[in-house]
Amino acid sequence: MKPKHCLVFFAFLCSQALATFKLQEHFQWNILDYEYPSEEARLQAILTGRFKPENNLPVGIEIWNDKMFISVPRWMEGIPATLNYVPLNIPVKNPRLIPYPDWESNELGNCEKGLSTVYRIKADKCDRLWVLDTGTFGIENTTQNPCPYALNVFDLRTNQRLRRYELRPEDTNTNTFIANIAVDLGDTCDDAFAYMSDELGYGLIAYSFRENKSWRFTHSYFLPDPLRGDYTIDKLNFQWGEEGIFGMSLTPPKADGFKLLYFSPLASHREFVVSTQTLRNSSKVGNSWNEFYALAERGPNSHTTSRVMDDKGLQFFNLIDQNAIGCWNSEMEYKSENHGIVDKDDEELIFPADVKVDRNENLWVISDRMSNFLLSSLNYNDINFRVMFAPIDVLVKDTVCECRPNDLSGLRIPHRFGQFPVQLYSPYPGKSLF
Ligand SMILES: *[C@@H]1O[C@H](CO)[C@@H](O)[C@H](O)[C@H]1NC(C)=O
Ligand SMILES: *[C@@H]1O[C@H](CO)[C@@H](O)[C@H](O)[C@H]1NC(C)=O
Ligand SMILES: *[C@@H]1O[C@H](CO)[C@@H](O)[C@H](O)[C@H]1NC(C)=O
Numbered sequence: 001m002k003p004k005h006c007l008v009f010f011a012f013l014c015s016q017a018l019a020t021f022k023l024q025e026h027f028q029w030n031i032l033d034y035e036y037p038s039e040e041a042r043l044q045a046i047l048t049g050r051f052k053p054e055n056n057l058p059v060g061i062e063i064w065n066d067k068m069f070i071s072v073p074r075w076m077e078g079i080p081a082t083l084n085y086v087p088l089n090i091p092v093k094n095p096r097l098i099p100y101p102d103w104e105s106n107e108l109g110n111c112e113k114g115l116s117t118v119y120r121i122k123a124d125k126c127d128r129l130w131v132l133d134t135g136t137f138g139i140e141n142t143t144q145n146p147c148p149y150a151l152n153v154f155d156l157r158t159n160q161r162l163r164r165y166e167l168r169p170e171d172t173n174t175n176t177f178i179a180n181i182a183v184d185l186g187d188t189c190d191d192a193f194a195y196m197s198d199e200l201g202y203g204l205i206a207y208s209f210r211e212n213k214s215w216r217f218t219h220s221y222f223l224p225d226p227l228r229g230d231y232t233i234d235k236l237n238f239q240w241g242e243e244g245i246f247g248m249s250l251t252p253p254k255a256d257g258f259k260l261l262y263f264s265p266l267a268s269h270r271e272f273v274v275s276t277q278t279l280r281n282s283s284k285v286g287n288s289w290n291e292f293y294a295l296a297e298r299g300p301n302s303h304t305t306s307r308v309m310d311d312k313g314l315q316f317f318n319l320i321d322q323n324a325i326g327c328w329n330s331e332m333e334y335k336s337e338n339h340g341i342v343d344k345d346d347e348e349l350i351f352p353a354d355v356k357v358d359r360n361e362n363l364w365v366i367s368d369r370m371s372n373f374l375l376s377s378l379n380y381n382d383i384n385f386r387v388m389f390a391p392i393d394v395l396v397k398d399t400v401c402e403c404r405p406n407d408l409s410g411l412r413i414p415h416r417f418g419q420f421p422v423q424l425y426s427p428y429p430g431k432s433l434f
Contacts, residue, residue: 022343022395023325023365023388027086028093031380032056032072034080035096037103045080052078057373058385060120061366062129063088063358064156068387069129070097070366071118074108075139081106082118083131101159108137111147112164119179120306120354126189128162129154132181132196139374149178151194151207165207167196171216176201180306182248184259184276193280195261197245198222204245204263206279215282221245221292224267231303233320233371234350243267247317249309250276251330262315262330266305269297271334298326299336310357310392314401316342318352318365325352325365327401340399348386357392364389 031053036042045051055078060071067085074082081099083106099106107114115133122130131154135147149172153163172178177200184193192209202222207214222245229241243266251260258277264270271294278284278291298304304326307317313330324344332338342363343349351370357363365388369378378384396402 023345023349023363023390025348025386025388026088026364027068027095027385027387028383029058029385030094030383032058032385033094033096034084035098049078051080052076054378054380055079057370058353058366058368059370060118060354061364061387062121062123062356063362063364064123064127064129067156068364069100069121069123071121072097073119073134073139074117074137079108082108082115082133083121101154101161105161109146111135111150114147115152116147120181122181122183122194123156124183124185124189124192126185126192127156128189129156130181130183130194132178132194134178149176151181151196153209163209163212165212165214167205168214171203171205171214172198173201173203176203178205180246180248182250182261184250184261184280193276195248195279197248197263199244199246199266200242202244204279206282208280208282213282215285217279217285217288219289219292221272221294222265224265225270226267228269228303229267231321231371234323234346234369236371236375238371238375241267246305247307249307249315249317251309251313252311260330262307262309264304264307266303269299269302271295271298295334296336298339302326306352306354308355308357308363310361314392314396316355316357316363316395318355320351320371323349323352323367325349325355325363325395327396327399329401332400338400340396340401342395342399342401343390348388358389361392362389363392363395 055076056072058070058072062069066088068088069085072079072082083100084097085100086095108116117134117136118131131152133150135145135149137144149167151165152161155162176198178196178198180197182195190210194207196205204217205214224244229239231238245263246266248261248263253259258275260273260275262271262273274292278288301321303320304317307315309315315328315330317326319326323346325342327340327342349367352365352367353370354366368385372378
């Protein structure tokens with residue numbers, strides 16, 4: 001197919017694709033429940049208020065082998081466990097959550113051995129689960145910090161904790177709120193870095209697994225855009241104006257061996273990018289302002305909190321204002337014409353809180369009506385939480401994201417965001433991003 005045809009053809013099909021229903025429901029809950037050692041223990045927990053089902057909101061997911069991990073932040077009282085899993089193959093639609101690795105490791109306020117509040121989680125190719133514990137209880141002005149922020153790494157084969165690293169006091173500030181983590185695995189399991197986005201303290205913290213050390217970048221690109229703080233989700237209008245750097249995804253390795261970290265502040269429609277060559281080097285803190293690049297805005301109503309990239313460089317991102325999941329092929333220029341919608345549903349995709357890709361190239365999504373939960377209330381007669389998935393090939397079919405790079409050979413569209421010109425294609429001297 002000739003490049004020009006490809007673009008016209010796919011742009012046409014892309015608009016068609018909006019009407020197609022593609023993600024397939026795997027789990028659905030009206031309300032969450034937990035697998036206690038016995039039914040008496042469960043009833044006892046409900047009677048004493050240690051388990052208040054209506055306060056439990058699932059926010060983060062991850063898939064490893066036949067387990068689906070689900071995190072539940074301790075925003076209120078009555079959250080029995082913050083890190084949990086369910087067997088993927090269980091023949092029920094609303095399985096009870098099983099604390100991971102066990103009940104004891106989920107004790108609120110037990111800083112050494114327990115997890116207080118977990119948001120997003122990430123499994124790597126070395127069968128480890130990276131879990132950032134914020135150490136908090138509560139939300140917004142009710143937040144208490146019984147424990148410091150700590151990065152935990154679990155061995156998924158043995159269910160043992162391999163590492164617990166407390167962030168240094170210099171890594172955080174009084175506004176710090178970190179709800180997201182990206183994991184950058186190099187050639188060996190030891191050559192691993194975690195990047196943590198400080199949404200309200202406006203920083204990006206890098207952690208080296210080998211050196212067991214962390215450092216913190218600051219940049220004005222981590223700040224919210226003051227024009228983009230207004231949201232309407234499921235007819236509910238509200239303002240999250242202070243929310244900075246949040247969603248992150250890493251590309252496959254480029255020719256220079258490093259990856260690119262794409263990120264967006266939550267109160268923003270813009271995408272930014274930096275090489276892991278910068279982030280991995282602690283000496284770059286304070287002298288790398290020009291190594292962060294601003295790309296285009298996605299377009300109206302394009303706030304996003306979660307994104308993931310597969311091994312081929314296809315990025316998927318939640319579009320919380322649109323009840324939709326977007327896609328972008330990172331081998332094409334970052335601009336809205338090159339973004340597709342792989343699914344949209346005004347009932348089933350209200351607040352798609354997390355997106356993940358499994359090892360079989362399926363995209364997984366959890367939707368949880370988070371804004372209704374936080375700003376209004378949920379109706380527990382409704383299905384409120386859904387886990388859905390579809391093979392990536394199926395999802396991108398007939399969208400602009402299906403356009404493969406060889407269809408675009410020789411095509412170079414000038415970048416329209418003036419300040420960061422041709423460099424988009426080659427920010428690193430002599431090396432192409434493609
Ligand atoms: C927290 O904020 C809410 C709404 O903004 C307010 O109603 C409440 O009184 C505040 N609570 C405290 C402890 O400041
Ligand atoms: C990593 O560093 C932390 C504190 O800086 C320390 O408590 C921990 O034992 C270290 N872990 C390893 C494996 O070196
Ligand atoms: C890290 O960055 C410093 C400062 O820019 C540079 O001098 C040094 O060569 C870099 N180290 C590596 C390993 O790239």
